[in-house]
Amino acid sequence: MGNKSKIKIIIAIIVMILSLLGLGLIIFKQETADMRATTKAVVVKVYDTGMYIIGENNYVDFCSVGFDKRGNIGFKKGQEVLIYYSGFIMQTWPGQLGKAGRIKILKEESDTEIPEYALKYCYSTRDNVSFKINSFTKTGIEFTITDKNDIPYNYNYDYSIYKRNIENELHNASLEIDQNRITPGTANSTSSYDPDMSKYKPEWEEVNKTLYYAKENSGGLTINSSQNPLIILGKYDWSSLYGKLKEGEYEFRLNSIENADFPIKIRFTINSNEELAYSEAEFTY
16 A cells, blocks of 8 residues: 555545544533533432532422433532522422532532431431330330441321221212213213312221320320431320221321321221221321
């Protein structure tokens, strides 16, 4: 191969490289144009394809954000970062910034403190919580909750007793049958039918109270906040509040109010012989 041919090949390679660089520059400019908004944030937790962050302004709060094509450049909890994104935030909880155009590390340790609710969301897990029923009678319950999380959940002392209403279940089942009788393929067919939910009745209803003020004196939770794991003792006597429970299927519920993270539900039955049976606790959302 002559020198002229070698020179032509070298020139062709250079032209190709420059063309590719130019194309990359165009794409980068387009990405930059699309990512017109920026926000400073603190990294809360990093996972494979993104991370959770806390924004340093009121517009961006607790959000997830995906990595761009450059991927994870060494992100870790507590860093202060600058995120380039489109300006659009999905209003879920946590919010979602989508995939960032670029994420730049500003400081290895931010001066902004990560709030507890964000740390709890990312690092606390219900797998670290156990629930043990110590005793269960027709008039009350005693139990122990053990929370091994470094940041324990909040627990609410307030409770209620609900009873399954068989008549309401039969009524709702009858409504379902009526809906299924509508002729398929018409404008009022089942596939396009929008049921009137106001006609449905609740299948579970709170038991009628005998004394409304009795709940305050019927028990509660004793929390040992000085221990790790956190040990919580629950003791309730609902006989003065709900009276004697009749035959039926019931639920004991620790209510999800007052910022409680961990509402609990236990189903139990009383048969015609006044015998009691109960199931394991369910952790509800």
